Amino acid sequence: MTAVLETPPKIDDRRAPAPKSPQRTLSRVADALLTGISKIAAIAVLLAVWEAAPRLGLVDATFLPPFSTVVQAWWDLAVSGKLLDNTQASLVRSLSGFGLAVAAAVPLGLLIGWYKPVATLLGPLLEVFRNTAALALLPVFVLLLGIGETSKIAIVFYACAWPILLNTISAVRAVDPTLLRLARSMDLSGFRLFQKVILPAAVPTVFTGIRLAGAVSILVLVAAEMVGAKAGLGYLINASQFNFAIPQMYAGIITISAIGVLFNQVLVSLERRFTSWRVPVGA
Amino acid sequence: MSAHIEFRGVTKRFEVKVRGSRQHTEFTAVDTIDLDVERGEFVVLVGPSGCGKSTLLDLLGGLTAPTGGEIVLDGKQVTGPGLDRGIVFQQYALLPWRTAQGNVEFGLEATGVPRRQRAARAREFLDLVGLTGFEDRHPHQLSGGMRQRVAIARSLAYDPQVLLMDEPFAALDAQTRESLQDELLRIWQRTGKTVVFITHSIDEAVYLGQRVVVLTSRPGRVKETVTIDLGDRTKQDDLRSSTEFARYRHRIWDLLHDEVSRAQQQEKEVVGA
Structure with a gap:
């Protein structure tokens, strides 16, 4: 929408937003899910390492408990x-x-x-x-x-x-x-x-x-x-x-x-x- | 009877610091300008860059005071800014946090129009500039041409007697500029405002002005005033291609030609100094 408006349009150029198709909604949900997962991923990895490292004896569990x-x-x-x-x-x-x-x-x-x-x-x-x-x-x-x-x-x-x-x-x-x-x-x-x-x-x-x-x-x-x-x-x-x-x-x-x-x-x-x-x- | 706007021997000098020393040197932007503008007239000021066109407009707008001479508006000397003059700036000067509607209302708030009337009045003027349906858009959602339309609506809404326009269409692309020029002529005919318009485009000057005032390069003086008689522009197709138009265009080009080369020479001297 924004891109359309920013190219200098003729004054009576009023484009309505395209109607949403069910397919587009579906792909949007999938997109959101994917972004959500990738946002959590790094933190999940950190916590997993934190949990695993002391248990595997890589660090002293006294100073870094799981x-x-x-x-x-x-x-x-x-x-x-x-x-x-x-x-x-x-x-x-x-x-x-x-x-x-x-x-x-x-x-x-x-x-x-x-x-x-x-x-x-x-x-x-x-x-x-x-x-x-x-x-x-x-x-x-x-x-x-x-x-x-x-x-x-x-x-x-x-x-x-x-x-x-x-x-x-x-x-x-x-x-x-x-x-x-x-x-x-x-x-x-x-x-x-x-x-x-x-x-x-x-x-x-x-x-x-x-x-x-x-x-x-x-x-x-x-x-x-x-x-x-x-x-x-x-x-x-x-x-x-x-x-x-x-x-x-x-x-x-x-x-x-x-x-x-x-x-x-x-x-x-x-x-x-x-x-x-x-x-x-x-x- | 005296004219609507009178410039009487208006001179503006600036003090400029000389680089590398403590001395100041004087710089004359405009020099003894005499000019009368009638009520409801469309006057275009054209001149080479740096000739003090914008200084003249600032003086008329009351944003700066002349060093010599005076400007008289309806028999009263101009001593400061006022809402009897509306300025349209080249950079639109829209408040980015307000919608188109809010920007037009901004001018009305300054004049003390009651809150209830403001909204209706703003819509009316947005309609006048052809922006019905865009009331709720913020400036960043509008094209350059539309932004300038909002700015024009804002200046008109508080009903000034004079519209001062400082190269308002210079930043627009050619097509948008032409359509806005037509629009401006139509608005001018409908509202009967006095318009003082500044441009460096000869075409624009001939197309819009009833009179074109050609200024000299620095210091700016009135070189010649050309009365343009092209009839009602809005009723003619492709006026710019007519021989009449070309004749006026050439006339002003002739007048400006020497000034432009002189201005360029001056610029070189300044840079070289």
Whole structure:
């Protein structure tokens, strides 16, 4: 459909989509099935190797227990409620830091992107901090804010703010100049210009930043929980390792990657919703 | 009685930084332009590239202020942009996140047309440009010609007195361009708007304009104004092949010829400097 529309058609050239034949539907189902299978294949192979390698004695089963043992440990943790408690602790920290970062970095990024003086003022500061690894500042956060929740939420906030901030700034700067000229020719007020042109134009790039921040929020949190915490998935992994509860450690790791994938999926579908105009129909 | 639009000795100079030094040099884009446009007239400005055609349009649109002279629209000096003038850009300038309908409504939102009337009005103008049935398409789903139709509908919908068109068909293929030229003439006759149209195509200028204003190469001055008397273009078949058309075409080609070679010379000097 899209291809038809993009070749410059005569104005009255309105082609209706071809009616679906049962044969085509069938082949489409087969196609979907095939894509589905090939998508799972790699993960299935990984799990199979994980299961087989310790059993065949290729690796030490003490340090890499078979996948089924890990699943059993995961189930025990889930039933005992420990998994839920730790996951909850992690999610609360991660989501609060992430949410605060979105709430603060998007408006700040819009300001910096739009107002030259603000950019000149804050530019050097941004340059210094964005090139300092967030985790290098973890001790500072612990010293200043203690080892409680505040320091953990703060470090997640700090780490998440950067991708959002930088993407928002470049989003505003990359708004098509023709659109700005159009808005100016229509004598749009500053507020209207922001609301109707700059914000919607910036949404896709801002979302890229938000998606990056989603990944960062989990990454940084786990590291923070490994350093000083009494709960959380990072704590679970670390404590399990100290107590030589290796299957539990792997169970924690699996949970974290599952949360990471899920979080990303949620953000991707949100992004799709807000930027549907960018995706050609049928693609 | 004074004219609808008057350019009175309009001059625009830009400051340009000289490479490698701190000095600024002045660059005159247009120089003492005097031009009157009557209400409902279709005027085409044609000139070699870099002659300041687009600068003139920006000045009339209020996007920049003249260095000298003034532009008067209906007895009032132009001091800034306004909704009494609608600009159609070469790059369409459509909002990609809005549908065709939404893009036309964008102009209406700026004028404060009540929400309920906007939809009906937008449909009416999309119909005028021949896009009924395409209201819900996004710009990326439309061809170049259709996008420019949407842009024209948007500019017309908020009912400006003057339509300013900055090489609107330059990016289109030949067939689409010709059909849009006819369409534009038809719309112009129906709405009675004043149109100031910029192009570098001589054919386009002769085909569309009641008057063709030929500009000199930099700095842009009015070299000559040619009145084109070809009757009602939309009622004639293949007007472009007629001897009348060829005569006008040649006349303007003659006027432009020296200017184009002079402009090319200037460009070489700039690149060589």
